[in-house]
Amino acid sequence: MSITIKNLNKIYPNGHHALKDINLVIPPGMFGLLGPNGAGKSTLMRILVALMEPTSGEIDVYGYDILKQRKEVRRVLGYLPQDFRFFAKYKVYEFLDYAARLSGMNNTRQRKDAVDKMLEEVGLFDVRERYASKLSGGMKRRLGIAQALIHNPKVIIVDEPTTGLDPEERIRFRNLLSEVSAHDVTIILSTHIVGDISSTCKDMALLNKGQISFVGSPEDMLKMTEGKVWRLRVNNEQYRDINEKYPVISTIPMGLDWEIQVVADQIEGYDAEPFPPNLEHAYVYYMEHHLDLWTND
Numbered sequence: 001m002s003i004t005i006k007n008l009n010k011i012y013p014n015g016h017h018a019l020k021d022i023n024l025v026i027p028p029g030m031f032g033l034l035g036p037n038g039a040g041k042s043t044l045m046r047i048l049v050a051l052m053e054p055t056s057g058e059i060d061v062y063g064y065d066i067l068k069q070r071k072e073v074r075r076v077l078g079y080l081p082q083d084f085r086f087f088a089k090y091k092v093y094e095f096l097d098y099a100a101r102l103s104g105m106n107n108t109r110q111r112k113d114a115v116d117k118m119l120e121e122v123g124l125f126d127v128r129e130r131y132a133s134k135l136s137g138g139m140k141r142r143l144g145i146a147q148a149l150i151h152n153p154k155v156i157i158v159d160e161p162t163t164g165l166d167p168e169e170r171i172r173f174r175n176l177l178s179e180v181s182a183h184d185v186t187i188i189l190s191t192h193i194v195g196d197i198s199s200t201c202k203d204m205a206l207l208n209k210g211q212i213s214f215v216g217s218p219e220d221m222l223k224m225t226e227g228k229v230w231r232l233r234v235n236n237e238q239y240r241d242i243n244e245k246y247p248v249i250s251t252i253p254m255g256l257d258w259e260i261q262v263v264a265d266q267i268e269g270y271d272a273e274p275f276p277p278n279l280e281h282a283y284v285y286y287m288e289h290h291l292d293l294w295t296n297d
Contacts, residue, residue, distance in 0.1 A: 002027045003048070003155065003186060008057030010043055010210075018043045020210045022057070026188060030181045032201035032218075033190040034283065040210040041190045042082060045159045048188070049079045062154050075104070078148030082160040084140075092135070093119065093128040096146055103151035114150060122146045122176065138169030145176060156180065156187045162196055174200050198279035206286065214286060218279050225282040230262045230272035242270065247284050263288070 008022035018040050035041050046052040048059065050070045059066040064073045090098065096115045105111045119125040122142040127135065132143060141161060148156055158177070162170040178200050181187045189196060197204050198218050206214035206221075214221060229249075234242060239258050242248065250261040261275055263285045277285075 004060040006058040009055045011055045018210050028184055028186045030187050030201045032197035032204035034197050035207035037192055039207045041207055045157050045190050049077055049157055050074055076154040078153035078156040080144045080148045080158040084144040090132050092130055092132050095132045099147035100150045118146045118150055138165050141173055159190045194280040194283050221282045225277040225285045228285050229275045229277040229281045230267050231275040232270055232272045233257055233259050
């Protein structure tokens with residue numbers, strides 16, 4: 001089973017064409033949707049969870065037509081939006097119990113067992129009596145994914161899930177999603193943070209200006225950058241010159257000089273050594289050479 005999107009368009013009343021002829025097949029497992037802010041990712045996510053209607057196109061979610069079977073689609077979906085919020089009056093276990101009731105879990109004993117189990121899985125059982133609004137940022141994100149998972153959905157959609165988290169919580173959150181995806185579940189991870197994709201996703205798509213620009217694996221995109229990343233040691237004047245000509249990905253101060261990483265087909269006029277690329281390098285290279293979007297401010 002999978003998610004199939006055909007010829008999807010979304011045009012807002014003001015004429016903004018947010019999504020343009022999206023065609024995409026999303027298989028089970030972790031799927032990354034990568035793109036800059038304003039690319040249309042959140043619009044696509046809201047359509048996939050039946051919170052917004054497309055202007056045209058077709059979407060099949062595990063055999064259900066999202067335009068004709070919205071209730072059925074919502075039963076197999078879990079959703080963690082970017083601006084997920086809690087009711088201030090609820091404690092952690094109360095909020096998750098409320099989410100379980102909304103998902104149709106009416107048996108009290110079954111619901112209590114499910115809530116306790118889920119709180120254990122996301123590492124929040126020890127703070128179950130704390131008010132949800134008093135949790136740390138990372139804990140709130142874990143509670144958010146708990147409410148998305150409580151009814152054992154087949155599809156989980158998370159929108160910018162690690163924004164604002166510290167590195168430890170970001171890694172913990174990504175590991176939790178990876179564990180869930182191992183159980184024949186489709187998880188769509190929508191983000192502008194390249195590291196979230198490279199660490200967890202076997203398949204990905206790049207969305208830009210409402211259009212799909214790349215579909216494949218992170219490794220496929222990485223191959224495009226082999227031999228295109230360079231490391232240099234330069235002084236201030238040389239750095240300014242290079243920064244005007246090429247995308248500079250990394251700068252490390254080295255006394256009075258800089259060690260920098262640059263993405264380019266070749267570096268002219270400087271002593272540059274090849275450097276092993278990562279997905280962030282590949283993303284910048286693709287955006288510059290295939291989409292012509294890179295600009296130096």
